[in-house]
Amino acid sequence: MPHRCDRSPSSPSPALPSRDVLAATLRAAGCVFAEDEADMILAAADGDPCAVEAMAARRAAGLPLELVVGWAEFGGRRIVVEPGVFVPRRRTEFLVEQALALAPDASVVVDLCCGSGAVGAALAAALGGVDLYAADIDPAAVRCARRNVESLGGHVHQGDLFDALPARLRGRVDILAANVPYVPSDEIALLPAEARDHEPRVALDGGTDGLDVLRRVAARAPAWLAPNGRLLIETSPHQTPGALTALTDAGLHAELAVCEDRPARVVIGTRRVGGAG
Template structure:
C-alpha cells in the first residue's frame, strides 16, 4: 500500500521521506492540518526539526524553532565521551548551547550535577530557557564564560561545547535548508574555523576547576591546529 505522506514529502524534495514521515506522525499523530503545515514548511526549505518544533538528541527531546541551531547527530558523541571522562562532575556547562540539547542530555546522564547552558543569541536563549525548565538546567544569555554566574568562577568541572567550527570560506557549502534558517554565528568559526575555540580556551584558566575538562568537536583536519590552541589545558577533542 502506498503511503501518501511519504509520497508528498518525496514530491517536495525530501531525500529521507520515510524517516521524516515517521517523525511527523510521532510528533503530530493524525493531525492533518498540522501535517499539511509541516509539509508546506519542508517544501519551503525549513529543516524538519524546526517545522515540527522539536528535535531528538542523545535520548532527549527539545524544543527548536526557526532561527535556532538544529542539534546535529554527530554531536551526540560529545555527551557520551564527556560522561565517560567526567562521571563525577558537579558543575557542568554547555557553552554555545543553542536550544540546550547538550545541556538537557548531560542533565539526564549526570543527575548529580548542576548544569548550566550559555548562548549569546537571544532567540536561542528563549528556547534554551524553556528546555531548561523542562529538563532541569539553567540557561544564561551572554558571551561564552562571561554569561555564567560569578560564583562559578574556578568551579566548572566539565564544559561541553559543539562550537561553531566551519571556516568562513566553506560556509556556502552548508546544506541550503540549514544555511537559510540558522544564524551564521551558530556555525561560522572564522578563517580556520577555530576562533570560537580560541575564545573558550582563553577563559578556561579562570573558570575551570583544577581538574576541569573541556570536551569539544573539531573536524579531522582541524585536530592538529586545535591541539596547538589548547596547549597544556585539559581538552578532549571529538573528531568528525
C-alpha cells in the same frame, strides 16, 4: 499533496493522508528519508489533516524537519527547537558520551554556545543532580534553551561566552562543553540549504579558519575549570591540529577522541592539578 484546507466551514473535513502518500510527497521534494519523516510529521500532527498538509508544505519548501515538527531527538531526549535556533546534530552525542565517560561524578556542568541546550540537557539527565548552566549570545537560543534545561534544574544566561556565566563558577566547572561554531566564514555558502538558510550565522561562523571562537574558549577555560575539569569541543578533521594546539597553548592537557561511524571528532582539554586557573 493537493491543497485541501482552505475550505468553508460547511465543507467536509479532509481525510488524513496515508503514510505512503505523505512519503511520496516528501520524496518528490528531495527528502532522502521520506518514510521516516512522514512518520514524524504524522505523529506531530496528532490526527489533524490540515496540520499534516501545512507541515508537509514547509518541509517541501526546505525547512529542516526538526523545525517543522518542533523538536529534535538528541541523547534519547526530545529537544525543543524553534525557528532561528541551531538544530542539534546527532554526531554531537559523541561529545556527551565522552564527557560522561571522563567525568561520571561531575557536579558542575556548563554548556557554552548552548543553542537549544541539547548538550546540557543530555548531560544533566544522565548525571542527575548536577548544577547545570547554559549560555549563548543569541536571545532566540537562550529562550529555546530555557524550555529544555529549566525542567532539569538548569540555568540559562545570555552573553558572550564566559561573560554570561556567574563569577562564582570560576574554578569549579567539572565539564565545560562548548559546541562552538567552527565553519570557516568563506565556507558558509557551501553548507546545505537547511543550515545556510535556516540557522543563525552566529551559530555556524567560526571565522577565517573556523577556529576563532574555539581559541577564545580555550584561552579562558583554565580559569573556570575545576582541578581535573574537562573542556570538550567538537571540531573537524582538518581543524584538529589547530584545535589541539589552542588547548595546549592555554595550558591544558590536550587529547583527541574520534568516532568514525557518525563521524565526530572532539578535542578534550584537562586542567592539570596545579595548572592555570
